[in-house]
Amino acid sequence: MDGIGAWVLDVIAALGYVGLALLLVAENLFPPIPSEIVLPLAGFLVGRGDLVLWLAVIAATFGSVAGAMILYALGRYGGRKLVLRYGRFLRVDAESLDRADEWFRRCGDWVMLFARVVPFARSVVSIPAGTMKMPPLRFIVLTTIGSGVWNTLLIGAGVILGANWREVEGWIGSYSNAVLVAVAVAASAFPTIRQLRKD
Secondary structure, three states: OOHHHHHHHHHHHHHHHHHHHHHHHHHHHOOOOOHHHHHHHHHHHHHHOOOOHHHHHHHHHHHHHHHHHHHHHHHHHHHHHHHHHOHHHHOOOHHHHHHHHHHHHHHHHHHHHHHOOOOOHHHHOHHHHHHOOOOHHHHHHHHHHHHHHHHHHHHHHHHHHHHHOOHHHHHHHHHHHHHHHHHHHHHHHHHHHHHHHHO
């Protein structure tokens, strides 16, 4: 097991579900802690009997929402300027923020739900939700649903794969490309569909 995997395992072994939740908070904020490692490893621990599946999903989802709320608050109360000032720590640059803003303009709040199952976009999409003053309750509900789906899928994959849980990382790369293409197509088509409905 590599350094990150061993460290994640140590955190969960020491703190249990609290450690899993904290790892997902950090995953939203810092690049070296990808959910593609944390969640399948948690699934492996579920399969081994160290964690309970539904508690692991709840803990991971709580952590995901808490981390997303931090980014949302930065966007809402600090604005774009503050976000970009600390962008190198948050994995955010002007180009990725512009892209997320465009998704919001084209698709509206529902982009929050779909972006939660796209690596990297999962985190950055919280910032324009804040800068565009998305209602907090709506943000929390959509984030919880989307994060819950993502966490359940990756933890479940870890349970199924067992000791081969690292294979999930390779799958996510191919999946991410396909989803990003689909999101781009949907974002382009959405304004036309909305206009046709109005007419």
